[in-house]
Amino acid sequence: MNTRLFLESLVGMAVLALAARGAVGAEPEGTRLAAQLLWGTNGEKPAGKELKPVEGELDRRLRRVFKWKSYFEIERKAFATPVGKPTKVDMSKECRLEVLNVSGDEFEIQLFGKGVLVVKKRQRIVAGETVVLGGDDKNDNAWFVVLGMAKPGDPARP
Amino acid sequence: MNPDLEHRLQAWVDGELDASSAQEMESLVARDPEARALGDNLRLLRGFLQEHEPVRALPETQDFYWSGIRRGIEAEERADRGRESSDPSRETGGRAWWSWVWPAAAAALVLVVISLFPGREGGTAGDLATSSGASSSAKAPAVVPVVGHEIEAPEADGMETVTFYSSQESMTVVWLAHADVL
Numbered sequence: 001m002n003t004r005l006f007l008e009s010l011v012g013m014a015v016l017a018l019a020a021r022g023a024v025g026a027e028p029e030g031t032r033l034a035a036q037l038l039w040g041t042n043g044e045k046p047a048g049k050e051l052k053p054v055e056g057e058l059d060r061r062l063r064r065v066f067k068w069k070s071y072f073e074i075e076r077k078a079f080a081t082p083v084g085k086p087t088k089v090d091m092s093k094e095c096r097l098e099v100l101n102v103s104g105d106e107f108e109i110q111l112f113g114k115g116v117l118v119v120k121k122r123q124r125i126v127a128g129e130t131v132v133l134g135g136d137d138k139n140d141n142a143w144f145v146v147l148g149m150a151k152p153g154d155p156a157r158p
Numbered sequence: 159m160n161p162d163l164e165h166r167l168q169a170w171v172d173g174e175l176d177a178s179s180a181q182e183m184e185s186l187v188a189r190d191p192e193a194r195a196l197g198d199n200l201r202l203l204r205g206f207l208q209e210h211e212p213v214r215a216l217p218e219t220q221d222f223y224w225s226g227i228r229r230g231i232e233a234e235e236r237a238d239r240g241r242e243s244s245d246p247s248r249e250t251g252g253r254a255w256w257s258w259v260w261p262a263a264a265a266a267l268v269l270v271v272i273s274l275f276p277g278r279e280g281g282t283a284g285d286l287a288t289s290s291g292a293s294s295s296a297k298a299p300a301v302v303p304v305v306g307h308e309i310e311a312p313e314a315d316g317m318e319t320v321t322f323y324s325s326q327e328s329m330t331v332v333w334l335a336h337a338d339v340l
Binding site for chain 1: 310317319321324326327328329330331332333334335336337338339340
């Protein structure tokens with residue numbers, strides 16, 4: 001009887017210990033960000049490419065800041081940014097982001113092109129604020145990597 | 159009484175006439191009862207307005223604020239010119255000395271900033287002005303350059319970096335002209 005009670009207690013404590021370890025060891029997901037790779041043009045949508053036109057508020061904001069009239073989404077990814085652990089996000093075959101959550105809403109953003117670090121920026125990102133890394137492309141077009149807080153419906157696609 | 163005389167009488171009441179014209183008006187009022195009555199009424203009205211009209215301070219607009227600074231600078235420059243013309247020694251002495259101190263101080267400050275933030279530490283107003291790619295990409299009135307050292311572009315070969323912030327759009331932009339990303 002005493003042995004059974006002892007064993008039951010042992011099993012119970014083990015279960016509690018594992019549960020506690022799981023709770024403590026689970027890494028906080030951190031802030032969820034969304035990154036979009038966009039293409040801006042004053043011309044027509046390129047034929048044969050699956051590009052989704054940027055619509056709504058982001059389209060209006062981009063057109064108010066930049067000279068291009070049309071923006072197309074090449075890729076969109078939402079991802080978690082655990083504090084202190086860099087998150088790699090492939091935006092295209094050649095374009096990659098590495099985002100490090102430094103402390104809560106402060107991030108270190110690194111943009112790589114063809115495997116080479118192009119720019120590193122430390123930036124605070126809060127709800128409503130957007131960071132745009134962009135550059136010129138051929139034929140007076142432009143590329144943009146837009147970073148902001150992920151929306152609740154954004155699927156997680158690391 | 160003709161309108162011109164009425165206007166002159168009003169100007170006299172307001173103290174806007176020179177001495178000889180004011181004396182003319184005094185003579186007129188002394189001999190003309192109609193002019194005297196009008197003058198008395200105008201004085202009464204003026205006193206009433208001075209006592210009872212509420213004084214309202216209008217908010218100073220930004221344009222007025224800056225134009226006020228401009229007027230102040232222009233007035234000081236005029237005063238400086240006046241002092242120089244009255245004292246020729248200032249042209250070669252005090253004024254000439256001050257004229258190069260501030261540019262020299264500004265140049266020294268720029269050198270200090272450059273030495274503190276070496277390389278392609280983007281986001282300066284200078285970058286914004288010199289980067290043809292960026293200046294032609296952004297609509298200038300909506301943006302302001304961001305000055306700081308929070309950005310690095312270590313591998314940038316021939317790339318120009320400009321950082322600016324649009325408060326209207328809550329958007330920080332890092333423009334990388336001639337960057338090989340895609």
